[in-house]
Amino acid sequence: MSIRIEIPELNKAVKQDTLKYIDTLTKPPGSLGKLEELAAEIAAMTAKPFPIVTPPGVLIFAGDHGIVEEGVSAFPQEVTAQMVQNFLTGGAAISVFSRQIGAKLEIVDVGVAAEIASHADLHVEKVGFGTRNFLKEDAMTGSEAEAAIAIGMNRAFVMIDHGVKCLIVGEMGIGNTTPSTAILASLSDAPIDKIVGAGTGLSNDAIAVKARVIAEAISKRQPDRHDPLDVLSKVGGFEIAAMAGAMMAAASRRVPVLVDGFISTVAALVATRLEPNSNDYMIVGHASAERGHETAVKMLNKTPLLQLGFRLGEGSGAAVAFPIVQAATLMLNEMATFETAGIAEKTVRKEEVR
Numbered sequence: 001m002s003i004r005i006e007i008p009e010l011n012k013a014v015k016q017d018t019l020k021y022i023d024t025l026t027k028p029p030g031s032l033g034k035l036e037e038l039a040a041e042i043a044a045m046t047a048k049p050f051p052i053v054t055p056p057g058v059l060i061f062a063g064d065h066g067i068v069e070e071g072v073s074a075f076p077q078e079v080t081a082q083m084v085q086n087f088l089t090g091g092a093a094i095s096v097f098s099r100q101i102g103a104k105l106e107i108v109d110v111g112v113a114a115e116i117a118s119h120a121d122l123h124v125e126k127v128g129f130g131t132r133n134f135l136k137e138d139a140m141t142g143s144e145a146e147a148a149i150a151i152g153m154n155r156a157f158v159m160i161d162h163g164v165k166c167l168i169v170g171e172m173g174i175g176n177t178t179p180s181t182a183i184l185a186s187l188s189d190a191p192i193d194k195i196v197g198a199g200t201g202l203s204n205d206a207i208a209v210k211a212r213v214i215a216e217a218i219s220k221r222q223p224d225r226h227d228p229l230d231v232l233s234k235v236g237g238f239e240i241a242a243m244a245g246a247m248m249a250a251a252s253r254r255v256p257v258l259v260d261g262f263i264s265t266v267a268a269l270v271a272t273r274l275e276p277n278s279n280d281y282m283i284v285g286h287a288s289a290e291r292g293h294e295t296a297v298k299m300l301n302k303t304p305l306l307q308l309g310f311r312l313g314e315g316s317g318a319a320v321a322f323p324i325v326q327a328a329t330l331m332l333n334e335m336a337t338f339e340t341a342g343i344a345e346k347t348v349r350k351e352e353v354r
């Protein structure tokens with residue numbers, strides 16, 4: 001199995017042409033602020049001067065985590081499967097926001113520790129019934145990590161083949177802020193107590209336990225920071241691996257990826273370490289309130305579009321940010337130019353003429 005994938009460079013010529021074109025639109029130059037740069041970036045990603053990001057697709061990867069035995073989440077493991085049901089019956093936050101933005105929504109069970117009744121929007125491809133407790137043994141084998149990445153890639157390709165033009169990558173997995181923090185700590189120099197957070201709502205005492213569990217696990221497992229696959233298999237999660245795969249696959253097809261909160265951003269970091277060019281296709285939807293998110297976003301070299309204090313995951317913040325991405329492309333596609341609208345351009349003041 002190969003998880004290597006070719007990702008094209010951004011089209012810089014299209015970006016430059018688009019930036020020039022934006023200045024011909026009927027508005028004072030620069031007046032749409034960051035939307036202008038975003039539009040040019042999407043043009044460079046898609047290699048299209050008039051890019052389209054609709055319909056968006058939401059891919060949610062679900063998996064469980066053996067590490068929950070150590071008391072690292074405020075909620076019990078069975079909530080993962082119960083929330084997958086909630087996604088399917090349309091009552092979760094991401095179900096609501098997916099409807100709002102007209103997104104295709106698919107849930108992929110890459111490793112929930114329970115059987116979930118079949119449903120048209122559920123794709124079951126379990127790599128295991130939850131990862132192993134990485135305080136005691138590696139979370140998964142290298143080939144399980146590769147299998148999860150390949151599943152993520154395939155699901156993204158299928159969505160893109162069905163016409164999805166912007167991919168939102170979300171997750172569900174009780175306990176998954178713990179492997180995400182462990183991955184981030186392994187790939188960075190950040191001290192654990194600066195990046196460990198409350199997740200679903202741990203008390204300060206419980207956060208201290210979570211930090212100790214992560215520190216002890218890293219010292220036992222010794223993940224190799226130069227080898228993202230080693231990090232994933234020792235302290236990762238099935239859904240995190242699959243998310244990284246989906247992001248790389250979208251990038252390989254020049255499809256913009258809307259990254260969500262802490263877990264999604266850590267997956268984006270893994271994708272960036274595996275295939276550096278994939279980073280060029282990522283837009284971070286929002287700044288999560290989870291403590292480590294800021295560090296992860298900085299490592300991705302991105303600026304989140306929104307700051308709403310979300311700390312949910314599922315792809316929810318990315319879905320809420322999608323209309324901004326859409327607005328950037330609609331500006332390019334639908335605004336009149338000074339010439340077509342017959343509007344006088346900026347006057348050069350007399351004193352500026354030499």
Ligand SMILES: Cc1cc2ncn([C@H]3O[C@H](COP(=O)(O)O)[C@@H](O)[C@H]3O)c2cc1C
Nearest residue numbers: 073075171172173174175176177199200313
């Ligand atoms: C009802 C409910 C819905 C959720 N939707 C996303 N998460 C989020 O919380 C989990 C991570 O936090 P921790 O590591 O603290 O367990 C993940 O499932 C994430 O998607 C939820 C959590 C709960 C309880």
Ligand SMILES: O=C(O)c1cccnc1
Nearest residue numbers: 199261262288311312313
């Ligand atoms: O930012 C996130 O994605 C997040 C934060 C806390 C819990 N679950 C997800």
